[in-house]
Amino acid sequence: MKKLILTIAVVLMCQCFAFCQGCLPEGITFTTQEQIDNFQTNYPGCTEIEGDVTIRGTNINNLNGLSVLNLIGGYFSIGGWPDENYLLTSLTGLDNLSSIGGEFRIDRNNALPNLTGLESLTSIGGNFCLWSNDAMTCLTGLESLAFIGGGLQIGNIGSGNPALTSLTGMQSPTIDGYLVIAGNDALSNLTGLESMTSVGGDLIICGNNALVSLSGLEGLTSIGGSLYIGSSSCGNQSLVSLTGLEGLSNIGGDLVILQNYVLTSLTGLEGLTSIVGSLVIGNYFGSNPSLSSLEGLDNVISVGGDLFIGYNYALTSLSGLDNLITIGGLLSISANDALTSLSALENLTSVGWTLSIYVNDALTSLTGLENIADSSINDLIISDNFSLSSCAVQSICDYLAAPNGTVTIENNAPGCNSEEEVEEACLSVGVPLPGSLQTEVNIYPNPTGGILNFGFRISECQRLSLKIYDALGREVAVLPDEMLPAGEHSIEWDMEALPAGIYSFRLQTDSRLSTGKLIKL
Numbered sequence: 001m002k003k004l005i006l007t008i009a010v011v012l013m014c015q016c017f018a019f020c021q022g023c024l025p026e027g028i029t030f031t032t033q034e035q036i037d038n039f040q041t042n043y044p045g046c047t048e049i050e051g052d053v054t055i056r057g058t059n060i061n062n063l064n065g066l067s068v069l070n071l072i073g074g075y076f077s078i079g080g081w082p083d084e085n086y087l088l089t090s091l092t093g094l095d096n097l098s099s100i101g102g103e104f105r106i107d108r109n110n111a112l113p114n115l116t117g118l119e120s121l122t123s124i125g126g127n128f129c130l131w132s133n134d135a136m137t138c139l140t141g142l143e144s145l146a147f148i149g150g151g152l153q154i155g156n157i158g159s160g161n162p163a164l165t166s167l168t169g170m171q172s173p174t175i176d177g178y179l180v181i182a183g184n185d186a187l188s189n190l191t192g193l194e195s196m197t198s199v200g201g202d203l204i205i206c207g208n209n210a211l212v213s214l215s216g217l218e219g220l221t222s223i224g225g226s227l228y229i230g231s232s233s234c235g236n237q238s239l240v241s242l243t244g245l246e247g248l249s250n251i252g253g254d255l256v257i258l259q260n261y262v263l264t265s266l267t268g269l270e271g272l273t274s275i276v277g278s279l280v281i282g283n284y285f286g287s288n289p290s291l292s293s294l295e296g297l298d299n300v301i302s303v304g305g306d307l308f309i310g311y312n313y314a315l316t317s318l319s320g321l322d323n324l325i326t327i328g329g330l331l332s333i334s335a336n337d338a339l340t341s342l343s344a345l346e347n348l349t350s351v352g353w354t355l356s357i358y359v360n361d362a363l364t365s366l367t368g369l370e371n372i373a374d375s376s377i378n379d380l381i382i383s384d385n386f387s388l389s390s391c392a393v394q395s396i397c398d399y400l401a402a403p404n405g406t407v408t409i410e411n412n413a414p415g416c417n418s419e420e421e422v423e424e425a426c427l428s429v430g431v432p433l434p435g436s437l438q439t440e441v442n443i444y445p446n447p448t449g450g451i452l453n454f455g456f457r458i459s460e461c462q463r464l465s466l467k468i469y470d471a472l473g474r475e476v477a478v479l480p481d482e483m484l485p486a487g488e489h490s491i492e493w494d495m496e497a498l499p500a501g502i503y504s505f506r507l508q509t510d511s512r513l514s515t516g517k518l519i520k521l
Helices: 002-020 033-037 394-401 419-428
Strands: 028-030 053-055 076-079 104-107 128-131 152-154 179-182 203-206 227-229 255-257 279-281 307-310 331-334 355-358 380-383 407-410 442-444 451-458 462-469 475-484 487-494 501-508 513-520
Touching: 380 394, 394 419, 407 419, 451 462, 451 501, 462 487, 475 487
Parallel strands: 028 053, 053 076, 076 104, 104 128, 128 152, 152 179, 179 203, 203 227, 227 255, 255 279, 279 307, 307 331, 331 355, 355 380, 380 407
Antiparallel strands: 442 451, 451 487, 462 475, 462 501, 501 513
């Protein structure tokens, strides 16, 4: 009896091995309905295809013959050029499929209205791409999808899902890669993504011509890559609000806002305090013609990369950037035709490269830039601002006395039409030019690892102040103002507690100013 039971068990195990093992490591392509109908006959017991699977044929109308599949190890493509699936109206037949190891692409299924049939799918190892499905109106069927190891692309420029009105059906899977929502002309909001808290790569939203807000992204707190709201290749024609992004507090890359034709403000971005990469609000490749306010960026204190503000034809001021302190790269403000004031930048203390003010026709003054440390500016460009006549602010005057790079000042209004005009204006309005004390200040030892001495002589009683800045233009030390009598003076400053690097100083009396470099060993 025991022998019989053992024999039966062995037979059952062998049958299970024969019928449950993986198959087709080389993959399979289905081009006819007959091939799908005969799959279980031709490949008995094949429930886990190890290779790639392609389903593409003009007479394929159902996938019922694939109902035994529970895993595809490689790439899985349903549809695609040149033989689209014209007749396929449902993915029923894939009801037991739980995992796809590689990329999953649903492309050019002209009669497919939704994704019903994928209810058991929980994970996709690669990218998940949905585009050129002309009849698809929603994503019903993806309720169990929890993980995407690559990116999720819903539509593409020139090949979106033109009937897609809702993302309902997708329960906000974890996305390790990018999220692209593009070219879906009927999509008016992003409802369906409410539970998504993070995107591992870039988030790109563009070319959705009916999209009026970003409602549906309320749960999003972090983007590992960059956030593109519009791009150089596609915009958002109807986007009037960034509502939906209120919970976003961290962007690991750039924030780019381009070609949003009716967007008037950036309200919705209040959760951002810093941007690791660059901040681009309009440029040569894409304007925001209705943007009249930068409100929404009020809590941003630092931009790690460049700051571009350009081609925003309705922007009259930079209000919204009032708390910005540092920029790690260049600052470029260009082609903002209605911009009259930079005063919102008065808390900005440093830039990391070029300072460029270019082709802002209504701008009359550089007031607002006065607190930028001149030592943080490399090249200076002030050009083709036809109403700009007042450039004699402290940072510009300091820089012109001892430029760190090239200077281009031209084609502005009289008073700011050349380097010489600005230098003259600096003197006439009482902004001291560096250099008058330069030959009289003796700094020793420099470089130093400890005590640094500033030796100088003044010819009459003067109030004196001394400030020290690091390489980013941040103030690291201030000696209180004091009145000094005429004669020789020496001021000591202990650098021992500061890290090694290059610093700059600003030593000023009532009428004279000296700046220079310091090196801490």
